Amino acid sequence: MPASPEAAPAGSRSLGIYLDALWSVQPRLAVLATDDDRPRAILSRAGTRPVLHLPPDGAQLTRARAAHAAAHLVHGSAPQPRAKLKPIQRALLETLEDARVDWLAMQDLPGLRTLWSPFHVADASWGMGFDALLARLAHALFDPAHADGHAWIAKVRRLFFAPDGQLALDTPDRLRDAASLLGHDIGQMRLPFNPAGWRVEPAYRDDNHHLWIADDSLPPSATPLEREDADSHGGSDEDEQRADRPPPQATGGADQGECGATALWSEAPLRMLKYPEWDRLIARLRPDWCTVIESRPLEADARALRARLLSAARQTRPDRRWHAGRPGSGRERDGEALHTDALIEAGIALRTRTRLPSRLYRAPRPHDSGRDVLLLIDASASTALPCADSRPLLDHLRDAALLAAHALQRDGHIVRVWAFASDTRHRVRVQRLKDERDGALDARVCARAAGLRSHGSTRIGAALRHAVAHPLGMRPAVVVLTDGEPHDIDVHDPHYLLEDLKQAVREARRAGVQACALQFGSADASGLHRAFARGSGLAVRDGAALDDAIRRVLGAG
Amino acid sequence: MKLHDPVAPDDALGDWRVRDEPWYAPVSDEITAFEAAHARGLPLMLKGPTGCGKTRFVEHMAWRLGLPLVTVACHEDLSAGDLIGRFLLDAGGTRWQDGPLTRAVRHGAICYLDELVEARADTTVLIHPLTDARRQLPLAATGELLHAHPDFRLVVSYNPGYHGVHKTLKASTRQRFTALEFGYPEAAREAAVVMHESGVDAATAQQLVTLAERTRRLAGDELDEGASTRMLIHAGLLVAEGRAPRAACLQAVAVPLTDDPEVGQALAAMVDACIA
Numbered sequence: 001m002p003a004s005p006e007a008a009p010a011g012s013r014s015l016g017i018y019l020d021a022l023w024s025v026q027p028r029l030a031v032l033a034t035d036d037d038r039p040r041a042i043l044s045r046a047g048t049r050p051v052l053h054l055p056p057d058g059a060q061l062t063r064a065r066a067a068h069a070a071a072h073l074v075h076g077s078a079p080q081p082r083a084k085l086k087p088i089q090r091a092l093l094e095t096l097e098d099a100r101v102d103w104l105a106m107q108d109l110p111g112l113r114t115l116w117s118p119f120h121v122a123d124a125s126w127g128m129g130f131d132a133l134l135a136r137l138a139h140a141l142f143d144p145a146h147a148d149g150h151a152w153i154a155k156v157r158r159l160f161f162a163p164d165g166q167l168a169l170d171t172p173d174r175l176r177d178a179a180s181l182l183g184h185d186i187g188q189m190r191l192p193f194n195p196a197g198w199r200v201e202p203a204y205r206d207d208n209h210h211l212w213i214a215d216d217s218l219p220p221s222a223t224p225l226e227r228e229d230a231d232s233h234g235g236s237d238e239d240e241q242r243a244d245r246p247p248p249q250a251t252g253g254a255d256q257g258e259c260g261a262t263a264l265w266s267e268a269p270l271r272m273l274k275y276p277e278w279d280r281l282i283a284r285l286r287p288d289w290c291t292v293i294e295s296r297p298l299e300a301d302a303r304a305l306r307a308r309l310l311s312a313a314r315q316t317r318p319d320r321r322w323h324a325g326r327p328g329s330g331r332e333r334d335g336e337a338l339h340t341d342a343l344i345e346a347g348i349a350l351r352t353r354t355r356l357p358s359r360l361y362r363a364p365r366p367h368d369s370g371r372d373v374l375l376l377i378d379a380s381a382s383t384a385l386p387c388a389d390s391r392p393l394l395d396h397l398r399d400a401a402l403l404a405a406h407a408l409q410r411d412g413h414i415v416r417v418w419a420f421a422s423d424t425r426h427r428v429r430v431q432r433l434k435d436e437r438d439g440a441l442d443a444r445v446c447a448r449a450a451g452l453r454s455h456g457s458t459r460i461g462a463a464l465r466h467a468v469a470h471p472l473g474m475r476p477a478v479v480v481l482t483d484g485e486p487h488d489i490d491v492h493d494p495h496y497l498l499e500d501l502k503q504a505v506r507e508a509r510r511a512g513v514q515a516c517a518l519q520f521g522s523a524d525a526s527g528l529h530r531a532f533a534r535g536s537g538l539a540v541r542d543g544a545a546l547d548d549a550i551r552r553v554l555g556a557g
Numbered sequence: 558m559k560l561h562d563p564v565a566p567d568d569a570l571g572d573w574r575v576r577d578e579p580w581y582a583p584v585s586d587e588i589t590a591f592e593a594a595h596a597r598g599l600p601l602m603l604k605g606p607t608g609c610g611k612t613r614f615v616e617h618m619a620w621r622l623g624l625p626l627v628t629v630a631c632h633e634d635l636s637a638g639d640l641i642g643r644f645l646l647d648a649g650g651t652r653w654q655d656g657p658l659t660r661a662v663r664h665g666a667i668c669y670l671d672e673l674v675e676a677r678a679d680t681t682v683l684i685h686p687l688t689d690a691r692r693q694l695p696l697a698a699t700g701e702l703l704h705a706h707p708d709f710r711l712v713v714s715y716n717p718g719y720h721g722v723h724k725t726l727k728a729s730t731r732q733r734f735t736a737l738e739f740g741y742p743e744a745a746r747e748a749a750v751v752m753h754e755s756g757v758d759a760a761t762a763q764q765l766v767t768l769a770e771r772t773r774r775l776a777g778d779e780l781d782e783g784a785s786t787r788m789l790i791h792a793g794l795l796v797a798e799g800r801a802p803r804a805a806c807l808q809a810v811a812v813p814l815t816d817d818p819e820v821g822q823a824l825a826a827m828v829d830a831c832i833a
Contacts (some may be wrong), residue, residue: 109830
């Protein structure tokens with residue numbers, strides 16, 4: 001098997017962007033697991049999407065390999081039959097084709113010469129064997145200024161380039177004819193050739209098996225072709241993914257499809273929606289990977305909860321800094337309207353010839369219109385753990401979210417409160433506790449909040465995508481209230497859901513939505529904070545600090 | 558070439574006159590379109606990505622028509638007072654000072670509101686009575702109803718690309734304007750612009766344009782927007798100043814375009830590929 005089923009090469013996202021931007025090609029990148037001490041990349045073009053298997057190597061060589069493979073994809077010709085070409089002629093044709101696609105690529109992107117040039121080191125010191133001559137030929141065709149000194153190489157160069165420096169061998173037929181002709185030269189020189197031991201030179205060039213049509217009647221190629229069969233029978237891109245490898249994160253026990261159920265959350269779905277998820281191993285989004293189930297919240301007796309929240313709300317004063325829709329009363333150096341008291345003081349100062357006050361204007365309002373804020377409560381099983389006051393963390397999250405919603409709503413902002421928990425990618429449950437028209441401390445909202453129970457895991461990326469997909473108003477923001485980093489029972493790679501969360505945050509930003517996170521409790525959630533933009537992920541001591549923390553993270557956006 | 562007279566000494570908007578011809582290479586019939594809108598006093602909206610030449614075009618047209626150009630860069634804290642004016646305090650008491658929009662309306666100038674969509678909604682509606690047949694600007698603070706000078710014209714720019722879904726012009730504002738769509742020029746023309754503005758040779762300009770074209774393929778995905786013509790000119794100026802082309806492209810293009818480390822790596826590699 002040339003391809004490891006488990007991993008994409010290091011830096012594959014960056015490499016994928018590089019290839020997409022420069023050549024508009026999007027090969028799937030895979031690590032080539034091999035014991036070969038001189039491994040070559042393998043490019044498979046047989047499926048619906050090319051696959052580039054890259055040996056693990058340094059960044060420079062990996063990039064050079066990827067760029068060369070892209071040159072094949074963009075400038076290469078259709079696979080040819082091997083028939084009637086001897087191994088020497090095929091090796092010659094591969095060398096000429098490599099030189100041709102490199103030359104064409106460098107016409108568009110001249111900097112590639114600097115990238116590939118360090119790998120072309122073959123010269124007369126390599127000897128006179130056929131392998132050495134091919135490597136020297138590759139060097140001579142890559143760099144017309146390189147003086148090799150061998151007469152046959154000079155002949156090939158004259159054949160390859162036109163007198164004006166352009167390509168003379170510019171069609172597949174011409175290349176094939178030239179390879180046949182030059183093969184006879186090598187035969188007359190009586191140079192032995194072992195195709196099985198030959199490696200294309202220099203190291204950034206791939207094994208070229210994609211240049212040939214698979215032909216079962218001929219002896220097997222020196223290069224491994226077994227994946228070609230699998231790829232050639234692949235259907236859609238997703239079929240190819242499934243054929244190549246199993247879903248990387250799912251396990252038989254955890255990934256039960258739609259079979260699982262829980263009694264803690266209402267199972268009557270209001271709607272079910274599919275969202276993609278970022279798979280860091282293949283550096284791409286898996287489409288329709290997570291199912292978000294919106295369900296009706298269970299309601300419970302909330303009289304005590306509501307009385308407690310109403311009492312707490314009466315004790316908090318509106319925050320004038322964030323009061324939307326009302327003029328400010330402070331003074332500033334600049335503003336729209338003069339401050340009456342300041343004017344009187346200035347008039348006195350003018351008459352008494354004392355120093356004029358510097359702040360003559362009414363302080364501007366922070367924002368004229370309210371923000372649209374969605375508070376997303378993590379209701380996973382870990383929030384059932386008791387806090388210092390013996391109450392579960394979920395109660396604190398819930399109370400703090402409703403009080404913050406009440407304060408923000410009072411200040412003119414639109415606020416929604418949702419809760420989420422997951423049970424594998426097949427069931428990411430979301431419940432709406434408070435919609436924009438509900439008062440945060442309405443009896444119905446409190447009943448829904450009182451019915452909330454801790455359950456399941458924390459697939460934040462899917463929940464965030466669902467929140468962002470909801471129609472939001474002016475200057476929207478989604479604030480996740482959680483006790484830790486993303487986690488789910490069908491995921492064993494600790495970085496997987498964090499990388500997906502980063503991607504979901506990027507998507508939110510592109511959609512114009514500010515995504516923030518507030519983490520309660522003592523768990524180390526540095527990864528969570530890094531997933532959000534600077535200043536948009538904060539640790540919060542207790543619920544009393546939530547309102548202020550929300551305002552701080554919203555201010556960071 | 559001079560299409561208008563030098564500044565008169567009593568010209569209230571003398572500082573806003575464009576004295577020297579701003580170089581501008583037309584892409585299509587935008588000069589004719591601007592002149593037609595100007596002849597009929599119609600407000601104009603310029604749509605297009607950042608750094609593609611919208612502002613330069615307006616400067617060129619202001620010079621061409623011999624009109625002062627009052628430019629306001631809109632932002633989300635731009636208040637009505639910033640545009641219309643406000644009372645100031647001096648030794649004699651309070652005195653009204655016109656804002657840039659009022660000044661253009663009162664004395665006759667092109668008022669260019671750059672990136673109008675960035676302005677607050679309450680600021681945007683101020684321009685409504687100026688954009689229809691009324692051509693008026695009510696000044697609530699002074700009680701004055703200002704009738705626009707015959708030479709007053711309103712031009713706004715708007716980049717529909719990178720604003721979020723919530724940041725778009727309201728229909729009630731949008732439908733008051735005639736509009737011209739701008740984009741990045743085709744490669745040869747863009748290279749000519751870069752050469753002219755920065756002084757680099759044709760080969761370097763071509764490589765810069767190739768790099769920009771490649772970054773634009775990532776727009777809306779890994780990047781909000783690809784490299785602008787303005788960025789290429791900056792890179793060209795650095796090259797003309799003696800910076801190595803690769804270093805200049807990193808400084809003027811790759812590093813400013815993104816804060817994402819992986820995208821940054823890809824951009825640096827793209828610079829290596831595009832620049833000889």
